[in-house]
Amino acid sequence: NAGVTQTPKFRVLKTGQSMTLLCAQDMNHEYMYWYRQDPGMGLRLIHYSVGEGTTAKGEVPDGYNVSRLKKQNFLLGLESAAPSQTSVYFCASSYSDLTSGETQYFGPGTRLLVL
Amino acid sequence: DAKTTQPNSMESNEEEPVHLPCNHSTISGTDYIHWYRQLPSQGPEYVIHGLTSNVNNRMASLAIAEDRKSSTLILHRATLRDAAVYYCILRAVNMNYGGATNKLIFGTGTLLAVQP
Numbered sequence: 001n002a003g004v005t006q007t008p009k010f011r012v013l014k015t016g017q018s019m020t021l022l023c024a025q026d027m028n029h030e031y032m033y034w035y036r037q038d039p040g041m042g043l044r045l046i047h048y049s050v051g052e053g054t055t056a057k058g059e060v061p062d063g064y065n066v067s068r069l070k071k072q073n074f075l076l077g078l079e080s081a082a083p084s085q086t087s088v089y090f091c092a093s094s095y096s097d098l099t100s101g102e103t104q105y106f107g108p109g110t111r112l113l114v115l
Numbered sequence: 116d117a118k119t120t121q122p123n124s125m126e127s128n129e130e131e132p133v134h135l136p137c138n139h140s141t142i143s144g145t146d147y148i149h150w151y152r153q154l155p156s157q158g159p160e161y162v163i164h165g166l167t168s169n170v171n172n173r174m175a176s177l178a179i180a181e182d183r184k185s186s187t188l189i190l191h192r193a194t195l196r197d198a199a200v201y202y203c204i205l206r207a208v209n210m211n212y213g214g215a216t217n218k219l220i221f222g223t224g225t226l227l228a229v230q231p
Contacts, residue, residue: 004158035221042202042221043159090158103149104219106158 002026004107006091012113013081021076021110023091031094032074033058033104034066036087043090049074081114088112119203124226127193135188135225137203142183146206149219150177150188152199159202159221162188193229200224 007022023032030051035043035058045058049068063085065077074093078085088111092104120138127133139148150162163170163177165186170177176189190197202224 040223042223044221045219092158103161103164104159106160109156109158 004091004093004105006089006107006110008110009108010111010113012115013078014115015082017081018077018079019081019112020078021089021091021112023074023076023093023107024072025074025091025093025105026072027093027095027105028071029093029095029105030071031096031104032068033092033094034064034074034076035090035092036060036085037090037109038087046076046089078112081112083114086112086114118220119205119222121201121203121222121225123223124228126228126230127190129195129229129231130192133190133193133197133227133229135190135201135203135227136185137187138185139203139205140184142205148177148179148183148186149204149206150175151202151204151219151221152197153202153224154196154199162201193227195229195231198227198229200226 004025033048034046036046037043044060046060046064047055047058047066049055052068052071055066055068067075088109090109091107094104147164147166149164151159152162153159163172163175165177165179178187202221204219
């Protein structure tokens with residue numbers, strides 16, 4: 001049971017390049033999330049998904065797109081990377097919508113540097 | 116969205132108890148109080164959560180004020196491995212796209228330093 005895994009661990013991009021971050025979970029969770037964390041700040045929600053085939057915007061969705069074609073995978077795409085997207089990206093998943101206080105399980109993070 | 120207020124940093128000595136405070140004066144009646152922590156260069160990990168009553172688990176205890184406007188995370192015996200940023204979080208119900216989901220809104224947390 002690997003939990004939540006993220007690929008890649010680290011990436012350097014030039015401004016304008018595109019890339020996709022992959023998140024995978026093996027816990028059969030319905031809900032998945034993408035966050036970003038900038039230095040000295042807490043995590044901010046980018047996009048989330050409440051089930052296979054669904055996506056929704058979080059607090060800071062601009063410049064990102066997501067897809068949830070399979071229940072176990074949640075992809076985060078940057079179509080045209082900008083230096084402001086330099087950050088650490090965390091993926092998370094959870095069983096339910098946290099109504100009962102259910103917890104989120106986080107991946108190890110992807111460090112992205114945009115030059 | 117309900118907000119939380121935590122001290123920026125705290126220090127503790129190894130093997131002593133640590134009390135991490137959190138104020139959440141605008142908490143709504145159905146909000147759970149979650150605590151997560153983030154060790155250096157890692158993703159956040161769940162610590163504990165509660166609604167009204169005090170809660171205990173193998174990692175920590177959570178003491179919730181009677182009016183629910185504040186709570187305290189208690190580490191009974193701090194170790195060096197407990198050095199981390201601790202986040203006190205309230206849920207935020209978000210009704211979008213035909214469904215409801217509860218987001219965790221992270222603040223900046225409390226950086227706990229543990230001295231040997």
